[in-house]
Amino acid sequence: MPIEPENSFLYKFSRRKFIQYSTALTGGITVLPILSQQATANASVSEQQLFWYQKPLRITHTVLRETDARNYDARVVVDYMKKVGANTLCINAGGIVDFFQNPLPAANINTFMGKRDILKEITTACKEVGIKVIARIDFRGVEEHVYKKFPDWFKKDMDQNPVLLTYTKPQLYEACFSGNYRNDYANEFISYVLKNYAVDGIWHNAPGFGGVCYCPQCQASYKAAAGKAIPIINSATEEEIDQYMAWKVQAGDQYMDRIKKTVKSFGEDKAYTAEVFSMYGVGQRIDSGIDLNNARKYFDILVSVAFLTENTEFIHYEDLNYGSTIIKFLKSMVPEREAVVMYGGNGTSHRLVIDPPVDLNIWLWEILSAGGRFWNCYFTNVPSVTHDRRNAYNESEAYTFVKTHEKLLEQHVPVANIGIYYSQPTRLSYRKKMEEGDHFGTEIRGVETVLMENHIPHDFILSDQLSKERLQKYKLVILPNVRCISEKEITLLKDYVRNGGNLLATYATSLYDENGNERQEYGLAEVFGVQYAGKKVNTRKDNYQFILDKKHSLVEADSPHTELLFNAGFTALSKPNKEAKIICTWVPTIQNQPPDKAWVQAFSTEYPTIVEHTYGKGKVLYFANQPDLLSYEPGHPDPRNLLVRSIRLLAGDAISIETTAPSTVHIGLTTSRLNAGQYILSLINTTSGPRRPIRELIPVHDIQVKLKVEGKSVDSHQVLRSQGECRITSKGQELTIQLSKLQDFCAIHIQMKT
Template sequence: MPHKNINRRNFLQQGAIITGGVALTPLVGYASPKTVTAQSELADEPMWYQRPLRMLQTVLREPDATNYNAQAVVDYMLKTDCNTLVVNAGGIVDFFQNPLPAANINTFMGKNDILRDITNACHSAGIKVIGRVDFRGVEEKIFRQFPDWFSYEETGKPIQLGYTKPQLYASCYTSYHRNEHAEKFIKYIVGEYDIDGIWHNSIGVGGICHCSRCKAAYKAKTGADLPVYATASDEDLKQYMVWKSEVADQHMRRMKETVKAFGKEKAYSAEVFSMFESGGKVDSGIDLYNAREHFDYLVSVAFLTENSEHIHYEDLNYANTIVRFLKSMAPEKEAVILYGGNGTAHRYVMDPPQDLKIWLWEGLSAGGRFWNCSFTGQYPDATHDRRNAYNHQDTYSFIKKYEHLLAHQVPVANVGIYYSRPTRLFYRNKPPEGDSFDEAIKGIERVLAENHIPYHFIPDDQISTDRLKKYKAIIMPDVKCLSENEVALLQNFVAGGGKLLATYETSLYSEDGLPKKDFGLADAFGCHFTGKKVNTRKDCYQYINDPSHPIVSPDSGKTELLINAGFTLLCEAEPSAKKICTYTPLVHNQPPEKAWTNEWAKELPTVLEHDYQKGKVIYFANQPDQVTHAMGHPDMSNLILRGIQYLAGEANLPVTTNAPESVHLGLTKSAKTEGEYILSLVNTTSGQGRPVRRLVPVNEIKVVLNLPGSSLKKFEVMKSQGECKVEVRNGKVEVAVEKLEDYFSLFVKMGI
């Protein structure tokens, strides 16, 4: 029986655990992603989906079809400046008069045809329409008609989705239902209704399917029988996941080709979850690495809260984070965050309104677009809780007004965070430290965001000599898993003069997650792993061994010690390396009379600097990034900040400001027109805790932009709550903002 607390995302990640009933440790396993080059593919006349998207999705319930008012929906969209509607077409329940086999026409609709009515009304108003299709499963009455279209357990029992009510009968990537039937379905609605695109909802398939098609396809590919989850070895499941990711890729390609047969202007995209989730041992086989080439615009689900029993609010800058990541994956495509005014965990009432406004400005400041998803009612102002019906209007109206400037914006940065897919998958096995993949990255992001240092993500499959040379410093937050090719490229980057900051177990595992005896980057780090790691979470410290070093000198005049926390690797430094801080064994705090030591240890480094040929590395043998995220102690965050500034050079950073940490800064540039930039300031200053009740205005902010170009040709203040002065001094653009309430935006055109 499925676990009562499971949700759709967990089902996709851990489907085999649910259907098999046996919990095994997670396992790394994916087909190797194709190497891609992040080059702009923007045409002179971009498609509509390559322009700034202002989307509304109405996920209609069956009764919403009663007295459906298409014109009222359009009027609301025009009032809130939406330019695209995503609306139910069908799959589980059809919102059109479906003549195809397996039709399940909404009985509340009667003889009406909602898809036709809303498409005609939207097109008359110049609004694009995307049909939402969902082939994850069907009701029992459909399954009984076509039982060989669907998924089965190894016992021959049909697989049902335990998180849905009623429990839908599931289908898999190879099934007739998700392929031949889906193909006919999509061809019919695109051809008959002339919709502008397809949104493939719930594309992911969890667990292991043992239908006849899967058995035959797996046998033909591998020569083996499908593994049974409860008894399969790790290697068997790894092989299965390689195959599954391949068939998932084939399925996405087939669906996109079906849509594109009607013209390249028809858009195709589908649902992909967070950049941080490691998933289960057997999951959907789909992430942004293999999905990005198939989708015309990239969408990531990014609600303020999870659809789960235990509610927590995502970090306010997460919308900014996910846009940066999407832009790093495919800078030529629109990066869209899918959120909702009424959220996803409690869909009948609003999400905190001030948090949502910050959420949108944060996403916009990185060049992002928005998809407001409403789950109840015909549209957000025609449902039970209408308090957030116009929450997005300011942002959408701003994007509409300045579309000519906002189009094709990508983040500007000369500091890069290395993002490793194999390391993310490594965390399917819970490490002894008990932390998760996101913590180290979020710790680094916190330091960068609070100190207004722009950054990119560098996906591991886009690494190249030319790509690495773009950055003054590259940050590797506990990037455990590296291939030999990655190690060589990174080592050559440093040898040629590059600067690298790395933490903890970076390069201590192969790309397959297998442990190494020593760091792959040991030569660059200037130290070697002894094979021992220690728990330094409590009563542990770092001795400042080199008090004159720039990353500790602001503190060393008043302290000999800094905090140590998390875990620490015991490493031996090369004679050529500088031991900035050293590991001190635990000093018990009880009884206080005995809480002392004769001498602070100075042998094993926790922080060191190493000059490797022409380049330089700062290596942390402990977890300053994870600790910064978990507890935020200033010793750890200051070490990271000063390390980045020391490596990159403060004078080389593209922006400096006197704004407080609670003001987040965005800097983007046009991917089409050289010399065009947009500076954004997002105010998150408020009272203690979440959600945010009220923003506190910030006054007298100064920003200095260090941009390439011979002169400032023109500028335009796009949004400001007070006076703004812009002038050029010493070749830099100086911006003075009198008052920031929520969001400030400035367009700058530099001479080339």
């Protein structure tokens, strides 16, 4: 029976409420409990039996083309996997095209396969040598002949015409969350595969659908939930769109829940997973309804797509540290699950040719340094027999390293007491165009760049996992333009600082509520020591900041040589409280031309750009401008220096690593959740020429690292991988490592007495 509108959960949504609630909804309206990282990390796991998917994964993924079935040789596949040290294969089962003799009614059996059963051949061959198999399924759409058999199973537009996927060739008839194809048929399909084949898990490719579906099932479901018809999107209000998206999120959650229950009905040792797209992706107002949050609710393995380049016309190479960044992010969500990066295929834009090999090797070591694992996604048959075989076996060193040291690497998570705040409401607010025109994540990337270059361990704090207990883990919390913050978050952050935690915040942090509505005052004004003056100014060109407190540690290295520091981006004008220490102030625009007129009456103004403030027992540095963004774009040394000095001032002795290594050497530190006092220190060399992709890796010599970790004293240490001589000495909690040469990757295992 339809729910009356005044009693409907969706009816209670106010304008923009979707931003607040969409990340918390699950199947139905029940919110599933999510353990904080701190609570989960402290859980006793030493005695519990780990499933195979909770141990170090070394996955090879071959998304077969139809034509690959003609000469497919399972023995060659298995031989390749054994040689590279892989322990899991992800292989096509079907959906769009079936690679087995599918007896189900909507089957689309690969015609190039003949009477063979490719899925049977490969699962049998893998089973014989102990390799796990994940079956790839894809129910996003079907070819025309399948659609004509079951036209009522698929997505419809307002006129009840089928909706085609325009980015596929041939164009597929798209399926929605409510139709029979993604539900009854998909679950029957998965059950058949798990019952009849030696399959250990399901990879759910493309689980979401885009846009709006008006099929009878969706209309009935929406009517029951909202008490009204699905809105006509082209003329819908923002509130109506938000209500529709809230329902779509619920529908997506219910859909994923049904699939997972089907998989788990064959045993808890059967894994269910799908990809998580970029942590920096913002998406559209109407998106798939499946987002980052689904990973922790439904997936046994946290997998993020992170290719060196994207599937775009104009190729851009990702930052070399992005692989480790996404692992830190995933581990911050659910530390006990394996966090895996799916890589390969040159971002799918040129999937038939080589990935730049030096960049790719660095990519793998970066992933490993944060406790991550690998999902090698070659797209054509088997790397050793495909058209371009130059990337074949390039994963061997990294995979073999993990295989050799599997027990030591189990259940490792990054070590950090500095946390970068990741705000889901802020991320979603970037769907709305703003004057600044910034891209979400640029500020986070800027902060991470500074931390990585200065070898400072860190991880992420997800806003919807914020708690008093979680915050207690950190000496310093960094808020990189976290615009949207709820009253609950404000209270928790205030208490954190009042009780001795330190805070670094930039620009418009807390100037908006969780729904994206601008406040008249910073939500954290009392903590920052400033009051918002009601205006943001464009300081992108010909702008500076004046050094007012020349003896302050943030600027004392610069002040003997300059009165002005670089400023760009946008600056929020604010007035300081009397107890705040003003370090730098905003300088009005000094026009560049004509040079004769490039002056102002006075540099200093009443509006600070950098303020230090004490709040309770904690210390706060607030930047009214955007040093985080400017550290990434354009990367001027002034904002980078100001950020690292701020971090060192606020973190103090909580920074556990000191090193002579250059900024091009990245350092990772992880600890075991299984064995107390066990650590792995990793060094990754990215030193090269000035251009990407990297042509040549240049070795670094004579590196010293001083490390301090928790424990009474060092019990033992073991060099797991090194190209040069590695000498280690210890005293109490401190280790000193002298490394004569670093070619690409060095790893050291440390066991502390506890």
